[in-house]
Each structure stands twice: as C-alpha cells, then as structure tokens.
Amino acid sequence: MRFGRTPEQHAFSEALDDLLGAAEVPAAARAWAAGDHSAGLKLWQRLAELGVTGLLVPEEHGGVGATPVDLTVAFERLGYHGVPGPWIEAAAVAPALLEGSDDSAILSQVASGETIVTVAAPGGPYALDADIAAKAYGVFDDIVVELTPDALKPSVDPQRRLFIMSAGYPITARIDPSSARDLGTLACSAQLLGAGLRLLDDTVAYVKQRTQFGRPIGEFQAVKHLLADVRVALDFAAPLVHNAAVEIDAEVPTAARAVSAAKVAAGDAAYLASRTALQVHGAIGYTREFDLSLWILKVRALVGAWGTPADHRARILESLVECR
Template sequence: MRFGRTPEQHAFSEALDDLLGAADVPSASRAWAAGDHSAGLKLWQRLAELGVTGLLVPEELGGMGATPTDLTVALERLGYHGVPGPWIESIAVAPRLLTDTPDADLLERLAAGEALVSVATGSRALDADVAERTYALGATLRRADPGSEQRSVDPTRRLFDVTIGEEVATIDPAPALDLGTLACSAQLLGAGLRLLDDSVAYVKQRTQFGRPIGEFQAVKHLLADVRVALDFAAPLVHHASLTLAPRDISAAKVAAGDAAYLASRTALQVHGAIGYTREFDLSLWILKVRALVGAWGTPAEHRARILALLIDDRLVEAR
C-alpha cells in the first residue's frame, strides 16, 4: 500500500487553496453567522464547480464517485480556510445516507451545488434554515423540520432544534456517522494547521525588547509542540480514510481534536490580548475548533469506543 496522497489529490488540494485563498472567506463567515448566506452560497457554488459537493455522490447521479481520502483532502482545506456551511452533513453524510433511499434523486442537486443538506444526529441540526432538506438520523432515517435557533460557541455554526417527521428508510446509521466523524477530523486538522500558520506569521512580526518574539526559545517550543501534534494526527486521519475502521476513525478524531485544540490555545497565547477579540480573524478558527472538538462524538466517547474495540479484539484473540 502506498501510504500518501496521490499527485491528483495534491493538485486538488492546491486548486482549493487557490480558490479559497483568493476569496474573502472571513467576511463570508461573519455574514453567515449573522444569517446572511449570500456570500457563503456563492462560495458553495464555486466549490461545486471543482467537484467538492459531489465527491461521494455516485457517478450515475452526477457525482465524482471519489474515495473517502479525497473527501478528507477537501475537508482539510475547508477547515484551513474556515468555510462556513453544513459541509460535513452535505458532502460526507448525505451521500452515504441517501444513495439507496427514495430521496436519492436529491443527490443530483447536491452534486451540482444546488442543494444543501443538514442531518441531525441528536436534537439539533446545523444550518437547517438554509438546507433544502433536513434529516434526523437514528435507527431509521426520517425527514425533519427546523425550529428555533440555538446558540453555538461558534457563531458560524448555526444550530436549530428539529421536529422529526416522516420516515424515509430503514438504514444502518453507523457508516454514515463514521464518515461524518472522519470528515470532522479532517476539518479539525485543517483548522489546526491554519492556526499554526497564522501564529508563526505573527511571531515573526511581533517584536518585544527589540526582537521578533519568534526568536525566543519559549515561543519556539510552544509552536514546535503544535507542529508535532498536527504531524502525528495527519497520518491517523489519512489511515482512517483508507480503512474506514471504527477504531481508526475514533483514533483520528481524538488526535485531530487534541492537536487542533492545542493549536488554538497556543495561538491565543502567542497573539496575546489581540487574540481575544472577536474582530480579529483568529477568533473564527479558535471558536470553530472549540465547537468541532465536541461534534460527531466527544473525545471521551471516542476514547471509550477505542477501549471497547481493543478489548473486543483481545477477547477474540484469546478464544
């Protein structure tokens, strides 16, 4: 097995960076948080033209029929640039949920970037007000209607209560939940990388005692610890995208969440007082990381799942 990204995946990542780097994503994110979706939806359509929205949609439904690894490439860059919207629900979870259901025709519109989908795994759904269709995922797949908006620690993640409606299909929710978790891990990894890059750039220009603070050993050590954590998390995310094994996905989520959270705390520390202000763009990534760490399963839940699966493996080996 070649453990690494293909040239095509590197080119895809670079194309996403070119598109998103030229866009004013922070402004779109702030508008999205205020309920103005126009800039975010324009960005959604431009990403659809690159094939992002149809990555996991089958080719016969107008999608790319791509791999979970391709999905993690996209989600990492979306996390790096802080793009708002129900990306995990729409491009990772919905294709797995809907392909063999009566609502499969919706995937054609999703692949074309004409429809957004939200999925509630509990009592709330992300960006249900802008989604064409919202689903509630449990023992069965059901449609859901959005209700009152609830406050999130990340203002760009607009959460809505849902009222569960008619049943769409009887499904096994585990594969879709695992894909959502994998996508969340990739998004966390991307956000952590962005926080590290912004922190490194800042300490090179911020001076203290006549020297850039990045020259001080203590600051170098802080940022080096973040680099190591992210470099350890990245292979776990990649490996999980190849195996799709529940234990690997949980390990990736824990590692990516821990690394991104360390990046956010370190970024806040090296930026000083300016890092605490909402007006400074750094806050967009700090708050997003804080929300995503607990999304698609908390660290405690995933550590417990890893332990349970390890115990099961040991019991099988002992028989």
C-alpha cells in the same frame, strides 16, 4: 496500500487553495454568522463546480464517486480556510445516508450544488444550518427520518447555526447509518486538522513580526517550544486521519476504531493549536474583530461535534477489549 496522496489529490488541494485563498472567506464567515448567507452560498456553488459537493455522490447520480481519502483532502482545506456552512452534513454524511433510500434522487442536486441538505449529528436533536437546507435528516433507532427546524440554538461558534429539530416522516433506507456517521466523523477530523494548521501558520507569521525587547518574539526559546509542540501534535494526527480514510475505503474491520482515533488526535492537536495561538497573540486573540477568533471558536465547537473526545476514547477502548 497507499499511505501518501496521489498527484491528483495534491492538484485538487492546490486548486482548493487557489479558489479559497482568492475569496473573502473571513468576511463570508462573519456574514454567515449574522444570518446573511449570500456570500457563503456563492462560495458553495464555486466549490460545487470543483466537485466538493459531489465527492461521495455516486456517478449514477451525477457525482464524482471519489474515495474517503479524497474527502479528507477537501475537508482539510475547508478547515484551513474556515469555510462556513453544513459541509460535513451535505458532502460527507448525506450521500452515505441517502444512497438507496426513497430520497436518493436528491443526490444529483446535492452534487451539483443546486440543493443543500443537512443532517442532525448523533447524540442531539440539532441540525446545522437547517434554515438554508432544502431538507434535513436524522437517524433514530437506525431509521432515517426527515426533520423540520423549530428554533435556533446558540453555539460557541456563531458560524455554526444549530437548529433544534422535530422528527417528521421516516425515509426508507437500505444502508447502515453507522457508515454515514463514520464519514461525518472523518470529515470533522480532517476539518479540525486543517483549522489547526491554519492557526499554526498564522501564529508563526505573527511571531516573526511581533517584537519585544527589540527582537521578534519568535526568536525566544519558550515561544519556539510552544509552536514545536503544536507542529508535532498536528504531524502525529495527520497520518491517523489518512489511515482512517484508507480503512473506511478498504472496509477494514477496525475502521470504526481508526476513525475514533483520528478524531481524538485531530481534536487534541487543533485544540492545542488554538490555545497556543491565543497565548502567543495575547489580548488581541480574544477580540472578535481579529480573524484568529474565527478558527479558535470553530475548533472549540468541532472538538465536540460528531462525538466528544470521551465518546471516541470509550469507543476505542471497547474495540480493543473486544479484540482480546
């Protein structure tokens, strides 16, 4: 069993960094939050050309047919750069939800980036960015249903435009919706991990420049300890995210538990990174004009998305009890 990334996955990650590092992602994210999707949609198309939208789409539908590990590589970089849009829903969940369904033909358009779809996460009637999606789906009693948007619901993260949805027509599907849910949770975990890494990198850069008493504040032992704690938390979360992807790919019976463990660890680590970044930056970290806030708010929202920490801890406990 491989626990490291392949050279191809490293190259894919670097290609995403090159593309997103040259783009004005924070500006696109702010415009997206204000309802202007033009810059974000252009970025969506450029990422589609790299294969991100088609990672889990089968090759017969024009996709890449990649593995869950490849998915985590992409979503870690999406989280690191703060890319807006329903990426989890379109790239991670929809392929698993629609493969073998009456709507499977739309997957070829999803893979090419021509069409955006979204999916309501379990536990609530809210779908992300339903206003720009060609179709929205939800799962009720293990039945896939097409949804229609009713009203916009405010989110702690303005980039996450949540819509209250109404149920429409059922879609015939021949898959287990839980697999789609686990892929969504896995992608969310990788996105949290990437966002936490970005917060840490930006904070390390800041403490090298910010001076107090004639010295960079990064030289103070208390600051070093704070950042070291974040580094350790992220380093512990990363293998859990990778392991969850490997277990899903291998269809290991404990894959669901591994996914929940990854979500808890990545969420805790990213949240610690956001709190530490805010503490170290001081008052400037509270301002919406400062880019740091984009990642702080995204982490706060994603921690509760695709299952709260309490939900996943309960799932882990239930799995362990069943193994006794």
